[in-house]
Amino acid sequence: MPEDKNNYNKKTPLSELGEFKLIDHITKNISIHNSSTIKGVGDDAAVIKYNNKSTLVSCDMLVENVHFDLIYCPLKHLGYKAAIVNFSDIYAMNGHPKQIVVGIALSNKFTVESVEEIYEGFIMACNKYGVDFVGGDTTTSPQGLIISVTVIGEAEEDKIVYRKGAKPYDLICVSGDLGAAYAGLLVLKREQQTFIANPNHQPDLNPYNYIVERQLKPEARKDTIEQLNKNKIIPTSMIDISDGLASELLHISKNSNVGFKIFEDKIPFDTQTLDTAEEFAITPLTFALNGGEDYELLFTADIKHHDLLKNMQNVHIIGHIVSDVNEKDLISNSGLAIDIKAQGWDSFN
């Protein structure tokens, strides 16, 4: 919680305010960005109005010690990330997030100030992406912090992109770079272990600033959606990369009933990701395929858009769709075809 020095020493127990005053308190900084938001926080339900647009709805839950560790994750970043993760789901449908509702359950170890910081993160993300915070539920938990976010977005019906439309010969593209969030997580976990062994240890995270930020404070790919729209490209299928490239490719393969061929040398990495992979003696490919939490977009598009896509900022063509649903190949730098299997995030294992 280093951001808000003024708040740092205040420790108001939640019970001092009670639920209703807490809600009044934390929602007073919320501003409304969209004309579709008729009524936000403060009644039984928020009121949203759409004209001739389709509504998109998505929901994600983040659980302490499953999805995040408060030892290295500042609360403000956590609120920010919880919002971003959900915005990303709406962009992955070629839509725009417009409202969020947030459920938070937290134990007595949290104070009013800690709830404020989580909400600050939500509001910061909402302000940056032009999304309205319209309601939610705040309650206690016997242990730890649980955040549940539902996002509501809009899209023109004929422009919504599902996971199911990929066709043979379509190009397979990803935005940004991959594997960075997982590389950042490895560094944070190592620092945590070092800190446990020696609490006086001062970590130098400077050489890892990009990958650590990718883990703690990711962004959603609004810019890619805007670029595609500007170039009049409607992807044939799209998904956001939350569980690793392998898992997302398999989703598109299953839903579109097609196979794919991607190329190791086309997968985009940041230098810090490559350096960290070397440091940990893990191939960066593993970070990209199975790491997850990159919140980049994976999409397929008709080959006629090849030149536009090739020149698009932050977009990389990594392969193409094939008709045989059993062909799920990564062509390695040495020319070997490796069968892609999901080994991504599965919270039950």
Place this chain on the structure above:
Amino acid sequence: MPEDKNNYNKKTPLSELGEFKLIDHITKNISIHNSSTIKGVGDDAAVIKYNNKSTLVSCDMLVENVHFDLIYCPLKHLGYKAAIVNFSDIYAMNGHPKQIVVGIALSNKFTVESVEEIYEGFIMACNKYGVDFVGGDTTTSPQGLIISVTVIGEAEEDKIVYRKGAKPYDLICVSGDLGAAYAGLLVLKREQQTFIANPNHQPDLNPYNYIVERQLKPEARKDTIEQLNKNKIIPTSMIDISDGLASELLHISKNSNVGFKIFEDKIPFDTQTLDTAEEFAITPLTFALNGGEDYELLFTADIKHHDLLKNMQNVHIIGHIVSDVNEKDLISNSGLAIDIKAQGWDSFN
């Protein structure tokens, strides 16, 4: 879990299926009821389409050992109740629930069969109320079960009822009867204590069947909304009674900037609630004012509707609105004016 005998002995660990197979498995029984639901479970987001209607959104979180105790709450009922609680919020806006998204976090003590039972409850509620289950998130928790439900409803914009429209002389009405859910909870807690002391004890819950059902498997007041609509009555303000009558009256008072006068002898009780109150030596008024979880509707309406409201099934006029915001009176059977204070559910205390 007595409902589903065939499932009773199966204990498949969650890790055996993994997240994606679990989702496939539990969502296969979901059917779609509304033409506004274009795409349900199975992509980054659900797709919903509205034409010239307003969208209502509400969110509630239920946490094990805070909001429910699995010792006396069957999982199927829990799913049912979690849905109902959210439908109730939409009816309280004079709208109709159309879709839900559900986030569930659960620890390793739960099996695939237990998740199935929770979902069965959701699907049962959705089928009964004509609501579509369109998506969600299922993940692990280090401890216990957390359910987060977001409901999306629709309403005609000029018929949406907020908490803020109550005017002096408006009638104050409630649906159904009050205090039963809390009476049911007291009985269940007593049985739990008896069971702990003597595990061979066979509880006879028959004399309490109504109030126990009100606690474990409540219903939402779709019928009241339909009756009001049929009689062309648009309430001036409305809220559902989740935290007790006192707390909800204070919400309407605060939001509408008016006071109120209600009468003890007008508050509707079921006989089982009255009998249980006597058994526990607590005045039934306490059950109604501070008990909560009744999920009845509290609304105000113009006095011109008096005769229609008086003859409406399951609707009771319990008082009227006054202009002085500081007058928050319950007139007792002995004629005393008692100042109403919220002592309802506050999960932080």
